[in-house]
Amino acid sequence: MRNALTIAAKELRSAFVSPIAYVVLTGFMLLGGWFFFNLLNRFNFLVQIYMSFRNPEIQMRLNLNELVVAPLLGNLSVVLIILVPVITMRSFAEEKRAGTYELLLTSPLSIAEIVAGKFLGVVAFLIIMLSLTAVYPAILLIYGNPEPGPIAAGYLGLFLLAISFATVGLLTSSFTDNQIVAAVSCLIILLLLYVISWPAETAGPTLAAVLKYLSLTEHFSEMVKGVIETKDLIYFGSVIVLALYLTHRSVESVRWR
């Protein structure tokens, strides 16, 4: 565990030494800010229109959670699909290219410690990244009255989604010594998981259920609505565990060849 933390600390530090971290964080905040500004604008616009109808019942139905927070988190999740592969692409690929992979593998470290260290490092980065966006709901909570419960559930969902993305990124990075290949293959896998439920509407009931279950979007959108269900938690948990297990096997494979 100590070794894993040592590696995690190194990962986090090297992320912030390289410009990648700053570009990713700035880009994420910039886009997040743009989404938030526009969603809020639209919300204000709707409030004004309904006010002119003088119908208090419809006005009550306008709520910040549904019209601002949920779409904001949804949009951020799409941005994560593109940014997370960029964060994780270095993790193993760069070690291989720089020859430091030899240092790690000839040190008295277990492969589990190496993978855990890489994983914790990227989780710490994602915590920083997502905490920064907490400023948007914070503004809503100060100046408006959204329900905090669904916001918390939505953030939990976004966080689990980001970690799942990151484990896929670690996996693809462990396959190659080329960062571009690692990033692109991760991006493609994530996009596939995002759209895999598209044929569900026309497919048979069994296949539709399977596709919907596999889709990241389906599980995430439930949580954004404020519904935390065990099946969604299990889904994210299994994606994370499976990807980490495969990463472990992939790193270990240097010892089989």
Place this chain on the structure above:
Amino acid sequence: MIEVRNLTKRYGELTAISNISFTAEKGQILGFLGPNGAGKTTTMRIITGYMPATSGTVKIAGYDIFEDSYECRRRIGYLPESPPLYNDMTVLAYLRFVGRIRGIAKADLQDAVDRVLRSCGLQDVPHRVIGHLSKGYRQRVGLAQAMIHSPAVLVLDEPTIGLDPRQIIDIRTLIKELAADRTVILSTHILPEVSQLCDKVVIINQGRIVVEDLLENLTRNTTLEQVFLHYISQDTAVPGAAAEGQA
């Protein structure tokens, strides 16, 4: 201390090394020679536990590198051909990191770092970023990481490459000192270095050991250059046999 038995490594069809055996005792510096592509790096990677052999065994201080990989890796310091450095770290941060993953206790870490900074002549650059260092300094940082945990076995792949003459002398003296109570495997193309430092010489050619003997036996009535050329030409071409008469 190091016991290599019948080591064979195949990559698919290609046999990188075949049936390699040699031993090195405590206090010995073993010169590991051979032309480029002879299988030196492969052998060293197997000895250090980076990858397994197709067949054969390596024992480090009695532990099998495959069975007791962890115990072996604790006892080995390895400087690969290109030093395994993180270019974005400072020398100090890097050595602390390596010290920790090599299992040095927190209380002893500072001492260990100070010791290698001194012995590798890095006192002036601890806060410099590794990516900005000259080749000579990078090589010395690589050497420092290999010995930070005072390993019983040091495996050094061309440790003096890229150093200026004074640094070369310093590093050679250092290796000599280090070898007093440990085993050093030194791979190099600089034959005078082997003559100066090594007690024992292993020459490998096309994946096979062509000679393993004490330096003094090999160079009794000839030079190491002649011995080297003689042995590496032996199985490649018949005319090499002529060298026998000249030597």
